[in-house]
Amino acid sequence: MVLTDTGQATARSVRGMSLESRRCEAHDDLASDPGRELDPSTSQSLLQAEAQDEPPGPSKPLQSSPPPDPTSFVTWGICWRHPVLLLCLFAGSLLVAMGHHMFYQSLHQKPVDSTIQQVWAIRIGTGLAFVYKSGLVAILSMVNTQQIWVTLRRKFITLQGIDNMFMLMNDPTALFNRHLWARAKTLILLACVAWLVPLIAIITPATLSVKASVKPQVMPSSVATVDLANATSWGTFAGAGRVERAGSEISRLFHTVASSGSYLPSSAPFPNASYDLSFWAPSYKCVNLSEAVAQSNSLTPSASYNYSTLQSGWDAEMKPVNGQSYAAVAPGFKSNALFIWSGPAAYVNSMNDRPVYANAELVCQLYNTSYEVNMRFDNGIQSITPRSIRYLHLQDWDEGTGSNSALDKKPAIAASYITYLLFQDFLVGKLTIGVSGGLSVTGTSLMKTGLAGCAEIKDTVTTSQGILGFNPGICRNKTLGRAIEDLSSNFTYSLMAAAYNLGRSNTTVPVTISAPRNFYSYDKSTLLTAYLASLSVVLLWMGIGAFALWSNGITSNTSFSAILLTTRNADLDALAQGHCLGADPLPDEIAGVKLRFGRLTRGEPASHAGFGVRGTVTAVEKGDKLL
Template sequence: MVIPAGFGPSRVIEINNMRESHHTQSTRTVISDNSNVKLKKATTIALQDPLLAVALFIGSTLTALGHHLYYRSLNETSVDSEGQQVWAIRIGTGLAFLTRSGLAATLGIIAVQQSWATLRKRAMTIGGIDSMFGIMSNPWLFFNTDLLMHAKRLCALAAISWLLPLIAITTPATLSVYSHANQIESSLKVPFLNFSDTRGWATYEGWGSVSGVGPEISRLFTSVYTSNTFAPLTPPFPNASYDLEFWGPSYKCTSLEEFIEKNNTRTWSLSDFNYTSVEQAFYGQVGSWVSPDNSSLSGKEYVYTAVSATPLNNTLFIGASGFNTLWNSTSHNARLVCQLYNASYGITVGFDNGTPFIRENAVENLELQNWDGIRGVRALGFANNGTCAPDPESNNATVCLTYYVFHSVFRDFLAGSIFINSVGDIAYDDGDAVHSIGSTPLFHSGLMDCPEIRNSTTLFSGTGTDTSVLNTFNRCRNQTLASAIEDLSRNFTYSLMTYRNWEDVQTQVPVAITSPVNFFSYNERYLLAAYLTAVILTLVCITVGLAALMDNGFTGSTVFSAMLLTTRNPDLDRLAENNYLGEKPLPKVVGKTRLQFGIIGTRETMPHAGFGLEGTVRPLGDMLKTKPNNGD
């Protein structure tokens, strides 16, 4: 043997003597009766890990409670900004992850104590022991049969730990956002009507007499009768509404029978209109074909005729050969008298996502416009300068140039005759010439769908074989010709709020503005259910861990030093030969070797707690709690 410098024979002999002395002293400490072997040091339970587990559990519970209180404070409150909504979800998600992390860490500490308790009681394969120490971080280890058979409590702890992330998914989702219509009121200027304002309403000839209807009024009326509704208004906001009250023109249509029952007396001079009664004037102007007694419809086969003579004082006589069960009980021929009134309007103008609608709250006919066309054409335009004013020559009725033009528009639209001509075609006579039915404004409107016209057998006789030209699309508003004319007159009045020459005619009204507002909605039932489930299960696991800790008698650990100190065993050293890297996969021979944690040692070695081969390990029992004798 090579002796290092400075080491002489005497030094070598001294070292050998020390070794022998140490061996002799060690041997004395080995008790021949192995059943009474005592550890050098009694174990105690270190409180750091148990206290940490309790602190994590309490902190997680308080975090869950804070999550609940935070979401409840947001419930049914408005979302003021996108950033507020984003941060509410972020904070809720953060609190959920903190709760989950704290509970998972608590279960991790408990799992360590349960692992040592399991290894003390039974032998397990090294593969099973590997699964025990790795199950909290690797779910694949659940498939180890030795683990499932001999470490059921630990598997339950690990399963709960792996399911805890569900609370970080479900609980943030208990706060949602829903949209609710919120209404505010603001005073705004909106379009209005002023029938004393005659700008653009008429064309004039000498001495200020009205010669015709202004082009913009004609265009506006054309859009109304072709669209079968009022001209769309410009919304102040996409969803808004406001109430208006005003007066304006409106027609009232009644049956001839009802009209003459109330007033059959003439209101005109016989020199101007040679009829002695309203009934005589009606049949004289419209024609005898519309008489109830004339069922044969001899001569010209009429479908429709409307007349507005100047002496009739803003009145229209209308006859139609169709039949409408909603109108009367006669077999054919409708007879209508339509008169212009000054009406009071109470309406609500509303907008639904920009689409306008008008709701009639109260429309009442007030004054019959009982003045003739001469006053409208001559005296009004010159004497009153176009403004609405009482006219002494018309029994002080309020006469408006705009009302006269209004009646002129409807007279030009309705007056005329539809009949079957000599060649069997449908023709239209406006009083000046005969035209094709396709050129008449009435044919372009929804009035043609009214049963009083649509149901005329005469009308269908002029269509030849193609009766689809008269297919109805149910555009007759209110289902009768009388109601449809009244409805058209009101829609035209409403449309005058879009009249371009009246763009500066406005009024200040309260406008109810409805806009969608986002609100938080918190479903506390699901959040509390998720958190209570997690907290209760963790509390049960803490009880299991406490029992394992008390049963062990010491605070276990899975750190490297714990593995180092509990694997000091010659048997394990031989098992580790040629397998020193600890790489995967674990050799089958090593993995199937069964170990148990307990007292290991021989007569030549000091007994200590550690892992040993099955059959070579004695239970720890109460020896871990035995206090050492004085001098040990």
């Protein structure tokens, strides 16, 4: 019995040594010629020798898990998780692209309020582009895996080429394997696309930029306006507080406006801004005598003035004087009114004591006036455009009411009365041409202002010697009446001047700001083109991947278990002799060995599938019975 057991053990040992020696011979042949493939008869004999090896007996050690059932076959079928994950990745990438577009669109033409806001806009855009890129690369990697196994089933690839196939998605040097360019063009093209996809993470975030431009922006701001609340302090006072005359500060303001021919600028809320402003103030309106008579000619006689009509009052107040070319009076019988006459040096008609010819006969009266103006600042330079100036009604007060306005704490009447005193002091007086042609100025200050250029004045004071010459361009609005009204409006506007603290206060209004600012600018076409192009390319590759998945008949991967289960081949065991560590780089003596995944030919109706050399494998068809 002992001899029998010893003989059996010796036989097993001899058979094992014989099999091992034959494997070594096959390995030596492969090592001496890397391009050589095993002879089919040699491979078959090796397989048969392995098949004849003794099955496990009682003397063999127990395995950690039971051996597989030798009659069980592989299961064909595609796991649902792979296509679902593929579709989810594509849908997620599409949603990220849409979100990126909508986020940038929401910022387009919006002002950049702070550096932090700009930084976070860039961070969010870059993050969305990175997530999008990651999704596409993941899709292409999954397609690449299926395409690898399709290629390995159809073609013999060198061992080094197979290594590079598995490294295409993470090692760019694998693209330079010449064998893959000849045998796996689809994989090379797919890998090139995968390596170019990350460029999207550079292109799309850069479609949002910041540009400086001048664009209107409405912002509530505090601006100067006309406020007559402190008008009771504009005058100088006598007695118990009666207004005697206009104060020095308001007088300086008035004469500055009159001599400059324009308003004094107010403070600009912003260098480039515009806004509408509404306020009221007393203003003078001038009409021809005939128009004033037609409007209201009747008067109520008083103890001091026994005039029943405006015309009779005019005739009494405006007494002609020989040589007189201009005269202005403040009639006591009509509060706040000014009578102005101008014409050639007067020739008196003895029949009615009136000049036979006049250039102007004006009645100027003070009105409560509503102003609606547009204030505009261009680089800090102010311009005022009246939108509406409405003369509401005549001022209704007498001399006593006006002089006591400060005492009675009536700022509106005080503003009107002091305005009347200013215009009275400025306009009332006479211009007379002497017999020698010289000009005599009595009272009035208008010859020191642009009003002297108005035709009603200029044409009447020009002497035969031509010593006086006035540019008509300095008369605003061309006529004397319009020029007086313009002076009144400019005086009102100047109450808002920052240099004076008179009728100025602040109010909050919507201000349109046109200052240069930084705005987001979104290049929509570039972002959408990049995303649509990449999605279209990836969708095409998904179709190729779906076809590869269908061709494989199973869901393949590149995990360790997949490599373990597909490399069970005695020929590969012989090939691995002396190289079991799997060190990189691959030794030259085995790098050129060509392998293919298929059915390992052993002569049985149902055989094992795995990698094998030429002559030992045949094509695997979907649905084949494989152990």
